[in-house]
Every structure is written in C-alpha cells, then in structure tokens.
Amino acid sequence: MKNNWYTISVYSENNVGLLNRISGIFLKRHINIEALNVSKSEINSVSKFTIVVHTTEQWVINIVGQIEKQIEVIKAFYHNDDDIIYQESALFKIKSDLLFDEREIQNIIKENNSQIVTVARDFFVLSKSGKREEINKMHEQLEPYGIMQFVRSGRIAVSKAEMRISSLLEEFQHN
C-alpha cells in the first residue's frame, strides 16, 4: 500500500495527559507526526486535535481506531486533502530597513496576500495563511532578503462532511 497524506481530526475531552496518550499511538508504530494543532472545537468544552501524518490508508484506519478507543476521545476521523478545507499560518520577522529600501518586498506582500502584523523600529512582522505551498513560495521569495525569524503553525482543517459530534455525545449519554 502506498503512503499518502492524511489529516486526522480528534474530538476529545480537554484533559491533562491526553496529548501524550494520543501521540503515543503514533510512537508505537514509529510514525512521525508531521503537524499538530490543538484547539477548542465547535462544541463547548470539547477539544479538537488536528494531526497530519504520511502513511498508508490501512495504518491510518487502525490508528484512528486506536485513538478513538482512548477513554477521553469522543470521536476520531481521517481525511484526504480533498475532503477538507485546510490552512496553515506563518509569521515572518524581517529587518525594518528592507520594507523601505527594497521595493520588491512590498510586491511580495501584495502578491501573496500577506499582512503586516506589526512594524517596530528594527523589524516588522508579516503573516501569511494558506496552503503549505503558498507559504513555502512566500518563504522562497523573502529568503534572499534575509528572514530574521520564521514560524509556521500546524494544519487546521474543517471537513466538508458533517461531523455529528453533538448527536454522538447525546447517544453515548443515553446508552
């Protein structure tokens, strides 16, 4: 079976130690987590993990089953890139002089739909949200001018299909 990119969404309680429990399932199979994001979800008091991995579909199915088996996990799903709307977010810290001295920088900002987050005396910060390739492209364009700091977030994603977490929680409670 061929390796592919999969995005796993995990709806869970917000408890200490659960991240360790979930990441352990990947560790056990010697799989690297390529990106990870934890945030609140659409349901009050329910957390959402978004995990990106590169593996086979059979393994991702097994992994999702083993994640879902954890007591504090409500439901886990896996998606192909086509099934989701997804983004990452990046920050670039650049020397302030460049903003004024290099016309090209302004073009890069415009062309990439990037935003200036802050301008200080010595540096300014650009933000860019989008797909990995888009962020990479902007990185490549800025690199020749010197990037003081760069950081990119894990993937965040919403599915095209309905998730039904609220009704699942209700079902569990009535069992």
Next chain:
Amino acid sequence: METVKEKKTGSKTKKTIKISGAEAIIHCLLAEGVDLIYGYPGGAIMPVYDELYKFQDKLTHILTRHEQGATHAAQGYARVSGKVGVALATSGPGATNLVTGLADAQIDSTPMVCITGQVPRHLLGTDAFQETDIVGISTPVTKWNYQVTRAEEIPEILAKAFYIARSGRPGPVLVDITKDAQFQEFDFSYEACVGVRSYNPFPKIDTAKVEAAAALINSAKKPLIVFGQGVILGEAEAQLKALIEKAGIPSAWTILGVAALNSDHPLNVGMVGMHGNYAPNVLTNECDVLIAIGMRFDDRVTGNLDSYAKQAKIIHFDIDPAEINKNVQTDVAVLGNAKDSLEALLPFIKENEHKAWHTVFKEMYQVEFDTVIEKDIRPTKERLTMGEVIEQVNLASKNSAVIVSDVGQHQMIACRYAKFNQTKSNITSGGLGTMGFALPAAIGAKMGAMDREVVAIIGDGGYQMTIQELGVIFQHKVPVKIIVLNNDHLGMVRQWQELFFEKRYASTVMVNPDFVKIAEGYHIKSKRVSERSELKSTIEEMLASKEPYFLEVKVEQEDNVFPMIPSGASVSDVRLK
C-alpha cells in the same frame, strides 16, 4: 472524629463525612466491593497504609515481596473471579515496578486498578526523592490513568477507575495520588460511576450484521470457530456452547480462551497458533467460513497474515472496534459483548452437523497423536516429559484445577495438554509473555477462588524471576500447588537456538540452585521427582495436601515443543517435528 453533614449538589442532598483523602480511598475501595488488595508500602503511600491498619477487619492487604508480584497477584485474582484486581504501591521505584503487570493486564484485557502514591503537589516536577512521572510512563500500558492532586477528586476518580477497568473490553487503570491529597481533609461522599460521556463500552448490536453473519454460517460447508478470552470476559460460555452444538461447528481456541469450552466437548478441536494443534491450524486454510469470537488475530495465532485463511469468509465478533480489520480483513464484523451478540445470533442459526468435515479434524488429530501427543503424554524414553506431568495433573484433579502457567515451553505444553471442565481456569500471560507471572498470579488465583485447586506450572527460568513471592505463600499459608518443570535451560529460547540458530546455545543453560531447599527455607512442603515411577503418587499426594506444596520435576533437558509454526510461516505449514 468523623463529622457527618449534608452537602447540596444541584437539587440532590447527599450525606457527607469529613475525612482524609487516604481514608476516602479505603471507603471507595469498600464501596466498590473490594475486600482484598495486594501491595507494598513506602513513603508516598504511607497515609493510605495507616488507614489500611485501621480497616484491616474489612480490607485485607497482602504484602507481596515486590510490586510486580502485587500486579500479577491482582491479575490472577481478577482472571479467576471476574472481579477487578487491586494493587497499591508507593511513588518512584514502587510505581515503576508495576509497569510490567500493567502492560500484561493491558494486552490480556484484565480488569485491574493500581493506586500509586506520589510526592506532594508542591514537589511535582522538581526531581524530588522517589518522584517519577508514573502517569507518563504508564500511559501506553493503561486503559486509562489519572493524577489526583486534591482530596476532593478521589471519590469521582476512583469510581471512574473501577468503571473503566471492568466495562467494555476490560483493562488496567492507574490512579496516582499525591501525598498531600492523601492527608487533606474534605467532605466525602461516594457515588458509583455509571458512565463517561466520551466512552461507549456497550456498542449496540447491529441486527443486520448479525443476520449477515448467520447467513454465512448457515451456508457454510466447512465452518470453523476460533474463540478467545472475549467469551470468558463477556460470560458467553453457554451461548458459545449453544452455537457450536446447534450449528455443529468444530471449535478451536486461543490460549486465553481455552476454558470457555470443556476440553472433552466433542466439537472442541484444540488450540490454534504457533504451538497449537495440527488440525485447526492446517484447516484454518481450508475452511470456507471462519468465525472469530472474542479474539484478536494475534500474530502468534495467525502466523503469516498473507497466507491466513485467504479462502475463507471471515466473521469477527468483538467488543473492541479497534480490533476489527486490525490484522485480518473481515467480511462481517459484529460489534458487541460476546454474550449479547451470540444471543442475537442464535435464533437465526440453522441446525447442522457437518459430519464429513468433523472427520477431517479427527483424522488429522490422529496424525498429531501418533507423531507428537502420545510421545509427550505417554513417553517410553527414560527422562520425564513435561507433557506427562500435565497429564498426571489432569488425572489427579479430574480436569477441575485452575492451571496457572508461566512463559515458555512448559506454558505451551500446559496449554496444549491441560484439561478443563469449567471456565476461568487457564491463567497465563498470553499477549505479553511475561516470565515470572505464574507464581504471584497463582497466589491471586487461589485467593480469588479458595474452593478451587490452583496448580502453578512454572519453568526453572521464570520461577527465579519472582521466586521471592514464596514469602507470601509462607506468611499467609496460601495453599497453592507449585510445579517447577526443571530442564535446567531457558527451554523455548534453547529450542529456537537449536532450530533456527544452528544450536548456538547463547545464555540458555541455567545452573540452578536446590529448589527444594529454597522452598524448605520458606517452610513449604516440598519434593523433587526425577523418576517416572514416583510421578503419579507424588502428584496425587500434592493435590491431596491442604497446605502449600512445592514439587520440582526434573524433565528431559532438550525436548522441543511441537507442532510448531515457524515464525513468519503460514498456519498450514505447521511442523509436526
């Protein structure tokens, strides 16, 4: 003094008493019906031991000689009784010594609650004396774990711990409690846990799936059932028997499932897997419908998956959704407790006999009997065999004993040849293969079923891994019967070295102490047998004894266990020699 007062929670008013966290732990255990726990004291758990002292008339604590022994004893107790086993330990090394038992209970689905003391909350993360991150360490080997840092969390968390340990697919839970939380006083009241919102241990049986399974079973010409421990954990023994008899299906077992069906049942065709019986292994690759009930297609059962039952339609009954399609792709999967699933299935099943198909099993059994079994259980060579010892235990106990085995050759021989006439009788470390399991597990098994004969079958290697637990047998006069099958080798590893490593016997020869003298040191009645003429009478004497009894049997040093599916081979390539 305890002060009783009323506490308002929502619209309900509950009676509460002001007690310490440590005392609350005892009340929680009592409320869960616990009357026996295993453990070892130490600094961070001392407040709980102080309360145990006060409650010793209601809650018996058995001091094992090592925390690992406490976990295996709790496992043995749980496996024979169906109740949750409980083990208690201090922080740091006390807690890390539980890890092997937790891993064993996790892979063998044994309900167990371990409580560990932890350094006080203000010292967490400071590398304090005997501080270890046991929650982090135990995460991959527990069904659930939690660190309590406030006394008022204790009742809810322990209630949840017991609920999680015993419900659904059972497993071990660890609750780590800081020492300050044990001292802290709070208003205690207890309510048993009846559900956790993110956890669904009772999957609803899907009738469409049940009917699909029945249709496959009814149309099968050569069906084969393989059942595992799920039948015992789900208390579905009667339903399994009813299914087998109604549909006339030959039925094989995994080593943890064995006692779910009496050994002498005419449709019991033996054990599957690496050292299982010839017929069910070979015929796994000839059956047309394979019905797996409460088992998980472990690699020791399936051999090479690429050539496992490829010709068959596969039906899988299991309570754990993560087991479905994990190793073997199924045609029909029925999620649920084995009892409910089989009860739902039975009305759809047509009566059948499959006589010709049975004959194939019988003929293959005869081949195995002639080439392997007879030589194992009725040998004519000079030295004793492990198989004949098990056979004598069967005869002397009339197949009614609880057999607790360790890990290695003797385990495979015990599982192959021990006969059972009731459920919850074969206690062994199946998934993890933990040497040292049997002696402490036998202590727990005896305490969990005082009316039953408990015989521990142990190799000379594994015996020395937890030999210190003889101290418990001596101190508490636990009338277990211990048989060490001594071949002065780590027999199974030696067998592999002989077969696959050109007889390079690296570190498998054991120079052993005088085991009889060691048992005598603990004032346990003991004997050594090396002659066939003494075997039967000694085993009879051992089983007649009302006291603990140690028997060392000197057996052939270089016997191999057959049949055998070499690692990576197909089940149908099982070797008879």
